[in-house]
């Protein structure tokens with residue numbers, strides 16, 4: 001059985017490469033063909049984009065009657081779908097059945113009269129609805145939640161679960177993106193596309209990263225890719241006879257400079273003309289130049305890049321992995337939450353491990369189970385609980401000093417340089433996706449992984465029934481180190497950390513062979 005990535009030959013065709021193997025002509029059965037998502041990543045993206053183009057965002061008065069609101073908007077055509085949410089005010093997302101309805105609404109919309117200030121006359125799909133008679137409406141709309149649960153709420157849910165395995169799934173359910181949140185992400189990209197289209201009429205702004213790879217949690221940033229491919233390829237194969245017509249263009253010395261120039265003007269447009277885009281920063285000297293801004297109405301922190309197609313491909317790869325089995329996502333969400341709870345990851349860029357690196361580490365870990373869990377899935381019979389413990393044991397004991405993580409081949413390799421953590425970018429194989437991680441941050445990760453493996457090992461001896469009112473299972477792992485966590489020894493051993501780690505290391509050494517034999521047997 002061949003690991004998924006051996007089948008990949010070139011970027012941009014992940015699903016196709018996988019499907020090619022379905023052909024009976026002498027190909028090897030991989031056992032996971034039926035698990036590949038039926039809807040291709042690009043199909044899903046195109047459908048969602050088309051949906052978003054028929055959708056508008058409306059800032060509503062606080063008191064509004066949903067029925068009257070919908071009746072009023074239906075003048076412009078039938079409505080397919082709508083929801084309300086709160087983010088410093090009440091907002092409605094309304095999806096019409098036809099694009100023409102949006103145009104009709106725009107034609108009937110007034111420019112605001114703002115006294116001393118002057119409005120920039122940009123006709124976006126982001127509106128402000130006002131009541132003519134302030135007192136006549138009652139508030140009776142249902143809100144769709146766009147925020148992750150508080151730790152308190154999460155811990156309550158987790159403590160109500162029946163097993164650590166249940167806890168992992170409950171955590172996934174609480175944090176994963178909702179249908180509405182996904183719609184809002186595509187709508188935000190579509191609104192930005194309208195702005196960019198003022199310069200590049202055929203451009204597409206596509207979401208990538210955790211917003212679309214099925215590993216995003218509520219509140220995660222919105223990564224956008226400004227795709228100018230259509231603009232660039234406009235003239236291909238359209239000439240006849242002996243003539244070849246080319247556009248007159250300005251040339252610059254490198255791809256990077258072109259990227260910087262394009263992002264620079266788009267950044268200016270967002271800052272000056274795009275309603276709701278604030279805090280626009282142009283970060284053009286980064287390895288991958290970007291424009292960062294907040295989209296106030298949706299509450300999303302956005303990173304806009306261009307010339308970054310590889311990132312779209314790795315999003316597709318993770319989309320496929322995420323669809324292979326829900327336990328993959330449960331494990332990734334849990335490891336990410338655990339890392340955040342212990343400040344191994346941060347929303348500020350720096351020497352920390354990123355969520356993307358952590359996701360790759362989980363996938364690598366699942367590939368290197370014996371037999372491999374990704375992609376064969378045969379041994380996904382193994383409980384996620386066991387996988388979480390093994391994940392911590394595996395990386396608590398990984399030879400980071402000499403080995404790198406190679407997702408393409410699903411095996412460890414000698415490190416090509418001295419970066420503390422080396423995870424090869426599967427599509428740009430000369431790059432290390434975790435080049436930023438410092439030795440001390442890596443060490444912190446290893447220490448916490450070892451400690452967490454130890455806590456879960458103790459859990460095997462007890463479980464919810466043993467714990468009384470004490471946090472147990474995942475909750476015990478997720479509490480920040482310090483006062484609370486110290487009480488976690490429960491009724492069990494309270495050995496000092498160094499002692500715990502020593503015991504753990506010994507148990508890992510003796511368990512390693514055992515574990516492999518166990519998993520093999522399943």
Ligand code: CTP
Pocket residue numbers: 208209210211213216217220221223310311312314315354355356425432433434
């Ligand atoms: N990416 C990459 N190489 C890196 C960092 C990022 O290829 N060194 C790509 C990945 O496709 C990643 C995407 O850029 O998914 C977005 O990066 P980032 O926002 O850092 O990660 P997310 O996966 O979106 O996770 P998060 O929820 O933390 O935003």
Ligand code: MG
Pocket residue numbers: 209210211220221222223
């Ligand atoms: Mg992201």
